[in-house]
Amino acid sequence: MPKGKNQWVVPHEDGWAVRGQGNKGRVTVVKPTQSEAIDAATQIARNQRSEVIIKGRNNRIRDRNSYGNDPHPPKG
Numbered sequence: 611m612p613k614g615k616n617q618w619v620v621p622h623e624d625g626w627a628v629r630g631q632g633n634k635g636r637v638t639v640v641k642p643t644q645s646e647a648i649d650a651a652t653q654i655a656r657n658q659r660s661e662v663i664i665k666g667r668n669n670r671i672r673d674r675n676s677y678g679n680d681p682h683p684p685k686g
Contacts, residue, residue, distance in 0.1 A: 614658020617651040619644065620665045628654065652677070 615630040617638075626647035627637040638654065641647040644664075651662045652675070659678025666672040 614655070614660040616661040616663055617655045617658075618663050618665065619647045619651050621667050621669065630654075 615632065618629045618631065620627050620629055622637065622640050624640050625642040626644045627640045628647050628651040629637045639647070639650050641650060648662065648664060651664075654660075655662045655675075655677040661674055661676045663671055664673045
């Protein structure tokens with residue numbers, strides 16, 4: 611199965627946006643809260659077996675979660 615696009619949760623003038631990796635000005639969806647945007651991005655990432663990367667208001671990455679094709683799986 612091909613790997614899907616990573617999903618980014620980023621600040622947006624109308625709240626928080628979900629944007630597929632490489633989609634420079636285009637967003638997939640805009641939600642009023644970061645939590646709702648994370649939920650939407652997670653659903654997409656699970657379907658595409660990709661990652662969710664979450665940016666804070668300061669535009670720095672604050673968290674990331676993998677939903678398949680983890681490049682650094684846990685050891686053990």
